[in-house]
C-alpha cells in the first residue's frame with residue numbers, strides 16, 4: 001500500500017514564509033488537506049502563480065500620474081467603489097505626503113469600509129511613513145530608486161543608506177500593525193547583487209512583499225522571468241510586480257512574472273499612468289481568463305469591466321481605444337466571410353475569449369466586400385426575411401458589388417437585403433440601394449456590364465432561376481393539395 005502523499009500546492013514551497021494575511025505562503029501549505037494522489041501524475045509547475053495571483057489596483061496612484069488625470073474626492077470614491085465591486089484585492093492610493101488633499105482623501109477612502117485592502121504608496125522615508133500610518137490604511141507600499149540613474153540623478157543616496165532606511169521604515173510600519181511592501185524602482189537597470197542583497201535583508205526582517213518595478217518599460221518577458229525566478233529563490237515573502245508599457249510588454253511581463261513565482265500584479269484601469277502607462281486591468285484580465293478561466297470567474301466580477309473603463313475614460317477625458325482588450329468596439333466583431341461562417345456555426349473557431357463572460361456581445365460584420373453568404377443569411381434571419389440559399393448568394397454578390405463601389409454601412413446592407421427580398425417575392429425590379437450618387441450609379445452600371453460576362457455569374461443566374469422554378473412548383477403543389 002502506498003502511504004498518503006501530501007498534495008503540493010500549485011505555487012510550491014518556495015512562496016511566502018510570512019504565512020499571514022492569507023498569503024499564498026506556508027499558511028496555504030498547512031491548510032491543504034492530505035489526500036491520496038497517484039505518484040505517477042505529471043509533475044506540476046510548482047513555481048507558477050498564474051492560478052492564484054492577486055491584483056494591486058493602482059488607478060488611484062499610478063493612474064493619478066497620467067497626463068490627463070485629475071481626481072477629486074468624489075471621483076476617487078466612485079473609482080474605489082467600482083474597483084471594490086470588481087473584486088480587486090488591493091487599492092493603492094497616492095501618498096498622503098504628496099499634498100494635504102491627498103492625505104484627507106486617503107483617510108476618506110479608508111473610511112468607506114471596502115472589502116479591498118487599502119494601500120498607500122510612499123517614498124522610503126520615515127517622514128512619509130509616519131504620515132501614512134496615521135491615515136487608516138491597511139498597508140504601505142514603500143519605494144526607492146536603486147538603479148545608478150536614479151541614485152545619481154534622482155535622490156542621490158547610496159545602497160547602504162537605502163538599506164538602513166528601508167530596515168528602519170519596515171520596523172516602524174510593522175510596529176504599527178500595518179502591512180508593508182518594499183520595492184526598488186527601475187529594478188531592471190539596477191545591479192543584480194544590490195537588488196538581491198537588499199531584498200534578502202528586508203525579507204529577513206519580515207516585510208510582507210518585495211516589489212520589482214520596470215519603471216522605464218524596458219524589460220522583456222524573458223528578462224522578467226529570469227529576475228523573478230532568481231528572486232523567488234532568495235526571498236520567502238510575496239513578490240509584487242509593476243510593469244510600464246513603453247515597449248509594449250506590460251501584460252506579457254506581468255504574466256511571465258506570475259509564471260516565475262510572483263504573487264501580485266499592479267494594474268490600472270485602461271493602463272493609465274506615467275507616459276503611456278502600465279499593465280491595464282482589462283488587458284490583464286483578458287490574458288488571465290485565457291490562462292485560468294475558473295480562477296478569474298471565481299474571484300473577479302469581470303462583467304463590471306466596461307463600466308469601470310467608461311467611468312475612468314470619462315473622468316480623464318479619453319476615448320476607450322478602438323482595439324482595446326475586451327471592450328474595444330471591434331474586440332468581438334468578425335468580418336471576413338470565412339470567419340463569419342465559422343463563428344456562426346461555433347464561436348470557438350475564431351474566439352479564445354467568450355464575450356459573454358465580460359457581459360459583452362459578439363458581432364458579425366455584414367457590410368463589406370469580404371462578407372460571405374452565410375453571414376448575409378444570418379442577417380436576413382435577424383431581419384425576419386427568408387430566402388433560398390441561391391438567393392442569399394445572389395444577394396451577397398449584390399452587396400459585394402456595392403461595397404466595391406463605396407463604403408457601405410449596416411443600414412445600406414439591410415436595405416439591399418430587404419429590397420432584394422422584395423424583388424424576389426413580388427417579381428419587381430426595385431433599385432437595391434436607391435440613394436446612390438450619379439457617379440456611383442455609373443460605376444455600378446460598369447461593374448454590372450463586366451459581371452454579365454463572367455461565367456460564374458451566368459451559372460449563378462441559372463441556379464437562381466432553377467431555384468425559383470422549383471419553389472413555384474412546390475407552391476403550386478401545396479396549393480393544389
Ligand SMILES: N[C@@H](CCCC[NH3+])C(=O)O
Nearest residue numbers: 143183185186213215242
Ligand atoms: N511608478 C513607480 C512605482 C514603483 C513601485 C511599484 N509598485 C515605478 O514605476 O517605478
Ligand SMILES: [Zn+2]
Nearest residue numbers: 062215242273
Ligand atoms: Zn510606475
